[in-house]
Amino acid sequence: MQIHRGRLIDHIQLVVVDIAAAKRFYTAVLGVLEIPLGGEAADHVWFDELFISTASSPAAAGQLTGRVHLGFQATSRAAVDRFYAVGLEAGGRDNGKPGERSYHPGYYGAFLLDPEGNNIEAVYHGPAKASARSVVFEF
Structure with a gap:
């Protein structure tokens, strides 16, 4: 088991x-x-820290x-490109083709609307840089 410290968000739930x-x-x-499917039941699915459920959950x-x-x-960048292509094939709608954005140098992202209309993005920030705030504890 791993516990990650230094993250802003622990988990998110979407109700669809x-x-x-x-x-x-x-x-x-x-x-x-x-990021693989972590588990599912009739009224929910989850992937790592993302939990998606029905309103009846x-x-x-x-x-x-x-x-x-x-x-x-x-x-x-190739993963961003694949995210976009696969997402369109899986029912997503274009909300911004893969490309560089002006948010900061090296920002490469793509945007899709999921089947519920949520804006879903994949972003590559360039080569990884160590963060003093990110600590991983392994058990």
Whole structure:
């Protein structure tokens, strides 16, 4: 088991209308980013720190989430390109083709709208740089 310290977010839940469409889309795009399906049941699926459920799931309290923007780190520009292509094939819609962005030098990203209309991004920031804030504890 690993516990990561220094992250801003521990986990996120999306509550969706169509769990099958969400599973198909996220299995495809996160698979490209080497994030496998962690588990599933009739009313939810999860991938690492991303939990996706139906409104009838006990954790959702009957409410759908509003539109969100999630950015996932990619290991290369090629992974961003694959994320975009695979996501379109899995039911996503274009929201920004792969390319450099002006956010900072080396920022290469692509944007898709998932089946629920959420803005989903893959970004490659360039060669990895060590962060003093990121610490991983392994058990």
